[in-house]
Amino acid sequence: MGKGFCALFKKDCQMLSSGKFFLMAIGFLALYTAYVNLGYIRFMQMPPYNVYLYDPAGTQTEKSSLVQTVPSMEAMDTALLSDANGVGLDASAGEVRVVLYKGAEHVDHHRADYALFLLRPSTGSAPEIVGTNTPEQKARKEITCELLFFELSAVGFLGIAAVLFREKGMGVIRVHAILPLQKNLFLLSKLAVFLLSDLVFAVLLTLLNAGLADGAALLPAVLLQTAILSLIMALLGLLCALLLKDFRQFTLAYLIIAIFAATPVFLSANTSVKFDWIGWHPFYHVYMGLKNAYFGSATSPVYYAGAAAAILVLFLVVQFAFRREIGKEM
Amino acid sequence: MKGLTYQLKSVLRDKFCLMTFLLPILVAVALNFMGSIDLSSLGELHFGVLENNLPPQTITWLERYGPVTAYGTQEELTAAIKEPSTNVIGVKADADSLKTAISGDELEIFQQAAAALPALYEQRAGTEQAKVLTLERPDILESFQGIFIPAVLIVAMFMGCTFNAMNIISEKEDGVAFINEILPMTPSQYIMQKVVVGFLFGSLSSVVTACICFQLSWQNFGIMLALIGLSSFVAALIGLFIGKLSEGLMIGVVYIKIIMLVFIAVPIVCSLIGVSGPLAIICNIVPSQPAFDGIMALSAGNMGTAIKDIGILIIHCVTWFTLYVLISARRKKRTT
Structure with missing residues (x-):
C-alpha cells in the first residue's frame, strides 16, 4: 500500500x-x-483631517502645529475643494466659523469639533493601548x-x-x-x-x-x-x-x-x-x-x-x- | 456576410462566450446597487463603553460622533477593541473627564481621534456653540466608484478578447480550424469575420455597461462610443493573437488571465500612483491605459485628454492589425 x-x-x-x-x-x-x-x-494610510485656518488678524495664538494657515478665503476654498475631507476655519470675522464639505453626519460633527480643538490644544490623558500590533x-x-x-x-x-x-x-x-x-x-x-x-x-x-x-x-x-x-x-x-x-x-x-x-x-x-x-x-x-x-x-x-x-x-x-x-x- | 452569420451562430451556442458577455453587465448592476449600500459607516468612529460606567449625557455626547455599544464586562470590551476588522475606541469615565483605549493598530486618523477625545469632552461647552457652514458635496461615493466604473468598463471592452480567444481555441480543439483551412475563404476574410464578432460583442457589452453606470450627454456619449469602439477592436485583435498562440484551452485561460490582470492593473496603478513623464508614455503601450485615461478624462469633463487618448487608441488599432496581418502572411508563406 x-x-x-x-x-x-x-x-x-x-x-x-x-x-x-x-x-x-x-x-x-x-x-x-x-x-x-x-x-x-x-x-493603507489615512492621516488625520487637514485643518486650514484663515486668520488675517492673527487672533489664534495657541493653535496647534497641525493647523495650516492660508493667506485668503479663495486659497481655503481651493484647498477644501481638492481635499474634501479637510476642514476650514474662518477667523476673519472675530468669531471662528467652521467650513466643511458635507459627509456622513457623525463624521461631520467630529471633524468640526476636532478642528476647533486644534485651535486650543490641550494634552489630555494618552489613550491606553490594549493590542500588540502596529x-x-x-x-x-x-x-x-x-x-x-x-x-x-x-x-x-x-x-x-x-x-x-x-x-x-x-x-x-x-x-x-x-x-x-x-x-x-x-x-x-x-x-x-x-x-x-x-x-x-x-x-x-x-x-x-x-x-x-x-x-x-x-x-x-x-x-x-x-x-x-x-x-x-x-x-x-x-x-x-x-x-x-x-x-x-x-x-x-x-x-x-x-x-x-x-x-x-x-x-x-x-x-x-x-x-x-x-x-x-x-x-x-x-x-x-x-x-x-x-x-x-x-x-x-x-x-x-x-x-x-x-x-x-x-x-x-x-x-x-x-x-x-x-x-x-x- | 454568410460567413459572419455562421460565426455568430457558433458564438451564440457557446455558453462560455455568452457568460463573458453578461458578466461585466452583472458587475455594473451590482456596482450600482453597491452605491445604495451605506458605506459611509466605514469612516465613522465606533465607541465601546462599559455598562453603567458613563452617565447618560456623556453617552448622548459620544453618539454625536458615532454609534456607542455597551459591553457587560471589561474582557468583552477589550476583545471588541482588539477585533481587527473594526476601529472601536474604548471609553471609560476618569473622574470628571474620559479615558480612551485603543488597540494600537488603527489607522492614524482613529488614533488621533482617540487621543483628542478627552480634551474634546472637556471643551464640549465651547464647541457646541460654534457656527458650522456645511457645503454640499456632489457625491460621497464618487471617489470610490470613480475608479471601479472605468475598471468594469475596461473588463467589458476586454470581453471581445476573451470571446475571440475562446472561440478560436475551441475551434482548434474541435478540429474546425483544419476545416477552415480548406474552406473557400481567404485569411483576411477569416480575420475580418473573427474581429467583427469579438468587436461586436465587446462593444455591445461595454455600451450596455456604460449606459448602466454613466449618465452622459449626447456629445460625451459620442466620444465614449469612439473610446469603446476602438478599445473593443484592439481587444478583439489581441484575442486573435491569444487564440493563435495557445495550444489548449487551459493554456488559453492562463494567457487570458495574465493579460486581463495587466489590462486592469496598469491603468489602476498608474492612476493611484499618479505616474507622469516617460513612464506614463510607456504605460500607453498597454491599450487599456489610454482607454481608462479617456474614460476618467470624460467623467472629469476634460475633452482634450479624451481626444488625445482616442488618437493613441487609433495608433494601437493600426499597429496590432498590421502586426497580425504580417504574421498571418508569413505563416501562410511558410506553409505553402
Missing part, C-alpha cells in the same frame, strides 16, 4: 509540474509579495490572510481543477479502474499533493509578507487553517472534476464560487459593513478561522468539529462520485 501510494504521489507531482501548476504558484507568490511590499502598505503589522497580516484565502479558494482551485480535468481527458481514471491498488489511494495521493503544495505556499507567503519573526510565530496556527481550507478546496475541485463534463462547464461553477462566495465574506470580515445572514455562509467561518490564526484570536472548537465533519462528508461524496465514475468507465 505504501509503495503504491508513493508511486501515485510521484506521478501526481510530475503531473502538476508538467501542468505548470508549481510555476503558476511561484508566479502568484512573486506577484502577491510585490503587491504587498510595494503597493498595499503605502496605500498599524503596519496589522495591514501586513490582514492582506497576507486575504491573499492566502484568495489564492487557495480561487486561483489554486482553478489550478486543481485544470490539472484534474486534464487527467480525466487523458483517461487516467479509466487506468485506475484496472490498477491493482486500493481505490482510495488515488484520492488520498491527490489530496496529499495539493495539501503539501498549499502548505509550502502558505509558509512562504506568510514569511515574506507578514515579516520573518512575526510570521514564524504565527505559522503553526496558520498552517492548521490552511490545511482545513486546502482540503475543502481540493475535495471541491475533485468533485467538480468528477461531476462536470469538461473544463468549460467547470468555469461556470468556478465563477459562482470565486466571485459570489468570496465578496460578501471579504466585506463582512474586513469592514464594519455586516450582513445579518453572513453567519450562514460556510466560507465566512473558514475565512474567520484563518484570520483569527493571523491575529492570534481563539477559534471555537465548534468550528473545528464543523470543519472536520465537512471534510469527512466531502470526502465520502467524492469517494462515491469516484466509484461511480470508475463504474461508468468500466
Whole structure:
C-alpha cells in the first residue's frame, strides 16, 4: 500500500509540474509579495483631517502645529475643494466659523469639533493601548490572510481543477479502474499533493509578507487553517472534476464560487459593513478561522468539529462520485 | 456576410462566450446597487463603553460622533477593541473627564481621534456653540466608484478578447480550424469575420455597461462610443493573437488571465500612483491605459485628454492589425 501510494504521489507531482501548476504558484507568490511590499502598505494610510485656518488678524495664538494657515478665503476654498475631507476655519470675522464639505453626519460633527480643538490644544490623558500590533503589522497580516484565502479558494482551485480535468481527458481514471491498488489511494495521493503544495505556499507567503519573526510565530496556527481550507478546496475541485463534463462547464461553477462566495465574506470580515445572514455562509467561518490564526484570536472548537465533519462528508461524496465514475468507465 | 452569420451562430451556442458577455453587465448592476449600500459607516468612529460606567449625557455626547455599544464586562470590551476588522475606541469615565483605549493598530486618523477625545469632552461647552457652514458635496461615493466604473468598463471592452480567444481555441480543439483551412475563404476574410464578432460583442457589452453606470450627454456619449469602439477592436485583435498562440484551452485561460490582470492593473496603478513623464508614455503601450485615461478624462469633463487618448487608441488599432496581418502572411508563406 505504501509503495503504491508513493508511486501515485510521484506521478501526481510530475503531473502538476508538467501542468505548470508549481510555476503558476511561484508566479502568484512573486506577484502577491510585490503587491504587498510595494503597493498595499503605502496605500493603507489615512492621516488625520487637514485643518486650514484663515486668520488675517492673527487672533489664534495657541493653535496647534497641525493647523495650516492660508493667506485668503479663495486659497481655503481651493484647498477644501481638492481635499474634501479637510476642514476650514474662518477667523476673519472675530468669531471662528467652521467650513466643511458635507459627509456622513457623525463624521461631520467630529471633524468640526476636532478642528476647533486644534485651535486650543490641550494634552489630555494618552489613550491606553490594549493590542500588540502596529498599524503596519496589522495591514501586513490582514492582506497576507486575504491573499492566502484568495489564492487557495480561487486561483489554486482553478489550478486543481485544470490539472484534474486534464487527467480525466487523458483517461487516467479509466487506468485506475484496472490498477491493482486500493481505490482510495488515488484520492488520498491527490489530496496529499495539493495539501503539501498549499502548505509550502502558505509558509512562504506568510514569511515574506507578514515579516520573518512575526510570521514564524504565527505559522503553526496558520498552517492548521490552511490545511482545513486546502482540503475543502481540493475535495471541491475533485468533485467538480468528477461531476462536470469538461473544463468549460467547470468555469461556470468556478465563477459562482470565486466571485459570489468570496465578496460578501471579504466585506463582512474586513469592514464594519455586516450582513445579518453572513453567519450562514460556510466560507465566512473558514475565512474567520484563518484570520483569527493571523491575529492570534481563539477559534471555537465548534468550528473545528464543523470543519472536520465537512471534510469527512466531502470526502465520502467524492469517494462515491469516484466509484461511480470508475463504474461508468468500466 | 454568410460567413459572419455562421460565426455568430457558433458564438451564440457557446455558453462560455455568452457568460463573458453578461458578466461585466452583472458587475455594473451590482456596482450600482453597491452605491445604495451605506458605506459611509466605514469612516465613522465606533465607541465601546462599559455598562453603567458613563452617565447618560456623556453617552448622548459620544453618539454625536458615532454609534456607542455597551459591553457587560471589561474582557468583552477589550476583545471588541482588539477585533481587527473594526476601529472601536474604548471609553471609560476618569473622574470628571474620559479615558480612551485603543488597540494600537488603527489607522492614524482613529488614533488621533482617540487621543483628542478627552480634551474634546472637556471643551464640549465651547464647541457646541460654534457656527458650522456645511457645503454640499456632489457625491460621497464618487471617489470610490470613480475608479471601479472605468475598471468594469475596461473588463467589458476586454470581453471581445476573451470571446475571440475562446472561440478560436475551441475551434482548434474541435478540429474546425483544419476545416477552415480548406474552406473557400481567404485569411483576411477569416480575420475580418473573427474581429467583427469579438468587436461586436465587446462593444455591445461595454455600451450596455456604460449606459448602466454613466449618465452622459449626447456629445460625451459620442466620444465614449469612439473610446469603446476602438478599445473593443484592439481587444478583439489581441484575442486573435491569444487564440493563435495557445495550444489548449487551459493554456488559453492562463494567457487570458495574465493579460486581463495587466489590462486592469496598469491603468489602476498608474492612476493611484499618479505616474507622469516617460513612464506614463510607456504605460500607453498597454491599450487599456489610454482607454481608462479617456474614460476618467470624460467623467472629469476634460475633452482634450479624451481626444488625445482616442488618437493613441487609433495608433494601437493600426499597429496590432498590421502586426497580425504580417504574421498571418508569413505563416501562410511558410506553409505553402
